[in-house]
Amino acid sequence: MQHGIKRKQWTKELLRHKREEDKKKIETYRALVEQMLQFRDNNNYSVEAMRLTTKVLDINPEFNTAWNYRRDIITNIGNLIDEKFWQDELKFTMIQLKRFPKVYWIWNHRVWILNNIPINQLKMWQGELIVVNALLEMDARNFHGWHYRRVVISNIEKLTKNSLNKQEFEYVTSKINKNISNYSAWHQRVQLITNMLSNDQIADKYDFMNKEIEYITNAIFTDAEDQSVWFYIIWMIKFPIVKELLGQDGYSKFLKELRENAEMINMDELEFSGKDNFWCLKIILEIDMIQNSFDNLTDRSVFKGYLEKLIKLDPLRQNRYKYLLSKLS
Amino acid sequence: MLSPERRTSMAERRPSFFAFQQATPLLVPHLAGIEDPLPEATPENVDVLIVGTGIVESVLAAALAWQGSNVLHVDSNDYYGDSSATLTVEQIKKWVSRINDNKIPCYKNAKLYASNDIGPTCKYKSRSFGIDLSPKIMFAKSDLLSILVKSRVYQYLEFQALSTFHTFENDSFEKLSNSKQEIFTNDTLPLMIKRNLMKFLKFVLNWENQPEIWEPYKDRSLADLLAEKFKLERPQVFELIFSIGLCYNTDAKIPETLQRIRRFLISFDVYGPFPVLYSKYGGAGEISQGFCRSAAVAGATYKLNEKFVSYNPETKIATFENGSKVKVEEKLVLSPSQAPEYSYNMPEQKYEVHRLTCIVEKDCSEWFNGNESAAVIVFPPNSLKSGNQEVVQAIIVGSGSECCPDGTCIWYLFTTQQGPRAELDLDAALEAMEISIIRESSVKIPQDESLVQVSEDGHSTINSFKLGQSFKEYVKREKVQFLFKLYYTQCTMVPPFNVVDPSLFMPSSGASSKFIPSACDNNVIYTAMPSSEISYDEVITAAKVIYEQIVGSDDDFFDIDFEDEDPVTSSNSYGTSRAIQYDENAIEDEEEEDIDMDQGDKDGDNSDVVGKLEI
Numbered sequence: 001m002q003h004g005i006k007r008k009q010w011t012k013e014l015l016r017h018k019r020e021e022d023k024k025k026i027e028t029y030r031a032l033v034e035q036m037l038q039f040r041d042n043n044n045y046s047v048e049a050m051r052l053t054t055k056v057l058d059i060n061p062e063f064n065t066a067w068n069y070r071r072d073i074i075t076n077i078g079n080l081i082d083e084k085f086w087q088d089e090l091k092f093t094m095i096q097l098k099r100f101p102k103v104y105w106i107w108n109h110r111v112w113i114l115n116n117i118p119i120n121q122l123k124m125w126q127g128e129l130i131v132v133n134a135l136l137e138m139d140a141r142n143f144h145g146w147h148y149r150r151v152v153i154s155n156i157e158k159l160t161k162n163s164l165n166k167q168e169f170e171y172v173t174s175k176i177n178k179n180i181s182n183y184s185a186w187h188q189r190v191q192l193i194t195n196m197l198s199n200d201q202i203a204d205k206y207d208f209m210n211k212e213i214e215y216i217t218n219a220i221f222t223d224a225e226d227q228s229v230w231f232y233i234i235w236m237i238k239f240p241i242v243k244e245l246l247g248q249d250g251y252s253k254f255l256k257e258l259r260e261n262a263e264m265i266n267m268d269e270l271e272f273s274g275k276d277n278f279w280c281l282k283i284i285l286e287i288d289m290i291q292n293s294f295d296n297l298t299d300r301s302v303f304k305g306y307l308e309k310l311i312k313l314d315p316l317r318q319n320r321y322k323y324l325l326s327k328l329s
Numbered sequence: 330m331l332s333p334e335r336r337t338s339m340a341e342r343r344p345s346f347f348a349f350q351q352a353t354p355l356l357v358p359h360l361a362g363i364e365d366p367l368p369e370a371t372p373e374n375v376d377v378l379i380v381g382t383g384i385v386e387s388v389l390a391a392a393l394a395w396q397g398s399n400v401l402h403v404d405s406n407d408y409y410g411d412s413s414a415t416l417t418v419e420q421i422k423k424w425v426s427r428i429n430d431n432k433i434p435c436y437k438n439a440k441l442y443a444s445n446d447i448g449p450t451c452k453y454k455s456r457s458f459g460i461d462l463s464p465k466i467m468f469a470k471s472d473l474l475s476i477l478v479k480s481r482v483y484q485y486l487e488f489q490a491l492s493t494f495h496t497f498e499n500d501s502f503e504k505l506s507n508s509k510q511e512i513f514t515n516d517t518l519p520l521m522i523k524r525n526l527m528k529f530l531k532f533v534l535n536w537e538n539q540p541e542i543w544e545p546y547k548d549r550s551l552a553d554l555l556a557e558k559f560k561l562e563r564p565q566v567f568e569l570i571f572s573i574g575l576c577y578n579t580d581a582k583i584p585e586t587l588q589r590i591r592r593f594l595i596s597f598d599v600y601g602p603f604p605v606l607y608s609k610y611g612g613a614g615e616i617s618q619g620f621c622r623s624a625a626v627a628g629a630t631y632k633l634n635e636k637f638v639s640y641n642p643e644t645k646i647a648t649f650e651n652g653s654k655v656k657v658e659e660k661l662v663l664s665p666s667q668a669p670e671y672s673y674n675m676p677e678q679k680y681e682v683h684r685l686t687c688i689v690e691k692d693c694s695e696w697f698n699g700n701e702s703a704a705v706i707v708f709p710p711n712s713l714k715s716g717n718q719e720v721v722q723a724i725i726v727g728s729g730s731e732c733c734p735d736g737t738c739i740w741y742l743f744t745t746q747q748g749p750r751a752e753l754d755l756d757a758a759l760e761a762m763e764i765s766i767i768r769e770s771s772v773k774i775p776q777d778e779s780l781v782q783v784s785e786d787g788h789s790t791i792n793s794f795k796l797g798q799s800f801k802e803y804v805k806r807e808k809v810q811f812l813f814k815l816y817y818t819q820c821t822m823v824p825p826f827n828v829v830d831p832s833l834f835m836p837s838s839g840a841s842s843k844f845i846p847s848a849c850d851n852n853v854i855y856t857a858m859p860s861s862e863i864s865y866d867e868v869i870t871a872a873k874v875i876y877e878q879i880v881g882s883d884d885d886f887f888d889i890d891f892e893d894e895d896p897v898t899s900s901n902s903y904g905t906s907r908a909i910q911y912d913e914n915a916i917e918d919e920e921e922e923d924i925d926m927d928q929g930d931k932d933g934d935n936s937d938v939v940g941k942l943e944i
Binding site for chain 2: 224
């Protein structure tokens with residue numbers, strides 16, 4: 001589904017009307033597909049065949065065979081192809097993407113065009129950056145868009161031999177600021193940080209990590225129910241490089257404060273609504289298990305209490321909690 | 330005849346917008362323009378006669394005309410809008426003298442100062458200013474906006490965004506942090522406050538379903554709920570009640586206040602990252618004109634300069650000052666501001682709205698967000714030198730709205746404080762604004778002595794000596810230059826709270842059945858004068874109540890079937906023709922300045938959905 005777009009309500013009458021319409025459409029579509037496959041089996045690489053794939057894909061862009069055939073036609077059609085042809089092809093994918101922003105094959109085809117189009121590569125990819133910016137403006141959580149962004153950025157970086165990590169980090173931050181629940185953006189953040197660290201692009205790494213801690217602290221106080229933040233936090237507490245950069249003391253302090261904050265938020269939630277926030281409990285568990293080897297847990301009864309609560313609050317993972325509980329006793 | 334001294338009308342500015350929309354077939358006929366030669370003769374009989382072209386009357390006229398009633402809509406003024414009008418400086422001068430001659434019911438205590446710099450041969454032309462008599466803002470999620478979209482009246486109008494709400498606290502303007510993003514990125518808010526604020530914002534979007542939280546506080550004020558249950562501190566409490574809820578005092582009751590806070594929050598992100606819109610070229614005056622234009626398209630007859638004098642319920646004959654008569658088959662609807670002498674049936678207009686409207690020679694861009702040109706400033710109780718008990722609200726409109734020339738700005742201040750105290754509060758708020766804008770704008774204004782000279786143009790009613798001491802003090806400081814200053818009090822029967830309650834607008838059954846032999850308004854339905862409410866919230870409710878009285882039910886209120894609307898099952902879900910219509914570059918288009926209503930309508934269709942808001 002697309003984020004923030006309402007589903008249509010269908011009444012019985014509308015449904016019947018739609019079915020009749022659909023029937024006609026299906027007949028047309030089947031005929032088109034049959035014809036196209038025949039063309040393909042005859043190795044027909046003509047303009048006419050190209051038009052046929054356009055018609056089919058316009059109805060069903062999920063039909064990857066048609067996209068494959070289309071590429072075969074393009075590579076075989078030879079001297080009929082000029083720059084305008086490529087531009088039209090780009091336009092065609094753009095039209096399709098606007099209608100179906102989440103179809104892999106369209107994205108795939110667009111990348112293929114861009115890799116084959118004989119024009120100024122840098123200008124072209126920079127143009128694509130504008131396109132993907134606009135797309136993420138419309139739906140900031142479309143992971144196809146985020147994936148495409150990585151493709152575009154890596155191409156620009158290759159051509160300019162300049163890293164865009166810092167810029168991208170700022171971009172990701174602004175997207176998260178706009179909407180904390182953006183998994184794709186948090187994921188991209190992880191990628192960028194790892195990349196920046198391994199390319200030595202962060203001047204003061206200790207300071208950087210502490211700012212990151214401040215950032216997530218802000219996030220959990222703003223919305224403690226948002227799991228995308230908690231996923232990111234789990235990455236932070238488990239990722240070896242974070243510990244390395246903070247040093248043993250800094251890392252322990254980070255875990256201790258995070259644990260305290262999670263406890264505070266959970267207490268507050270209990271007081272307000274009478275319910276536990278299971279993400280807080282989960283993170284406390286994770287921290288306890290990192291800080292103490294499982295057999296040395298200092299306060300077994302508290303730990304046990306959290307596990308018992310989690311079995312109820314997070315039933316999907318109850319067997320894991322039960323397993324931990326059994327190990328404990 | 331139309332007044333030569335008037336603002337460019339909507340019809341003149343946007344002659345036929347349909348001409349540009351060739352893609353959609355024309356359903357609404359070209360409008361010759363309601364400004365075209367007005368009918369010389371009054372029709373002999375009509376279903377409904379509406380007197381006064383204020384916003385409620387205009388919405389009603391359009392609704393009735395589209396429903397099929399034969400409507401005659403008249404106004405004694407030579408301009409549209411009546412109590413909602415947008416006027417030039419010269420028009421205001423005449424308006425003020427008529428108030429002071431007791432010729433306009435429901436208005437009193439008008440005092441005007443206008444600089445000599447506004448005039449035919451001066452730096453500023455009177456017509457460059459469009460001053461609203463009832464300045465209002467429109468929430469992006471509101472019944473008026475849905476009707477504007479449904480009736481397509483929005484196509485006559487241009488809207489701009491307003492996202493800045495300042496609260497005056499401790500002598501300075503605090504900017505609002507009311508979205509999740511602002512709370513998340515604000516680095517001065519303590520962590521626990523962030524959490525508590527977010528908790529409240531989540532709650533208020535769905536308050537009806539969580540009575541366990543608010544019901545224990547039902548007989549207390551929202552301030553108590555915020556402080557005790559949500560542990561919010563004074564600045565946030567004030568911000569929520571006064572800037573977001575736009576309430577008038579700390580007694581603001583639950584659940585009405587929750588409703589008001591939600592109104593603000595759900596309006597966010599309907600058309601963009603702002604909760605409120607205002608119309609370019611003027612507020613209520615412009616919208617009234619839009620509805621009149623729509624009514625005219627549907628067949629209503631318009632006459633300006635037509636003063637209603639009396640109505641005889643037995644013969645059903647309404648008489649006008651020029652002697653012409655019309656038979657009113659159904660009902661006569663009358664705005665209190667156009668009530669003739671001997672209107673003994675007029676409901677008591679017991680609530681006062683005190684207004685102070687200023688034009689300053691300063692662009693005030695410091696107060697606006699990005700390229701917007703309007704802002705709202707709220708002065709909570711006890712935040713002013715005058716020790717105000719009620720809130721003072723201010724709408725600031727800059728030149729980008731085309732309501733005033735470059736380098737100037739209109740400040741609309743108003744308060745629900747009753748009685749003479751109100752003027753002290755308004756003065757105190759004005760002073761605070763003046764100090765603030767001087768502090769915030771680093772650029773020095775060139776001093777010009779002639780600018781502040783007292784206007785002595787023979788109109789005793791509009792001379793500045795009536796302004797009293799306070800204004801002279803400003804003159805001496807010579808900092809913010811005032812081009813125009815207007816005080817007036819407007820009366821209304823609508824109380825200053827919960828104006829969406831239809832019962833407030835029910836014509837009291839006693840009045841309509843009572844027959845007073847010497848009265849000229851027996852059996853007349855009175856509309857309500859604008860209330861002190863900062864938004865247009867009451868307009869549709871008020872119009873619907875009267876519509877229902879005339880038609881019998883409000884089921885078909887603006888039930889207009891524009892046939893060029895897409896049927897629900899779009900036949901082109903895979904049509905190539907549609908795909909080709911897409912403009913490849915559309916995705917790269919820069920954001921347009923004007924707001925595209927169609928866009929928002931699509932997600933905004935179901936008014937119950939609040940899920941879009943990312944809180």
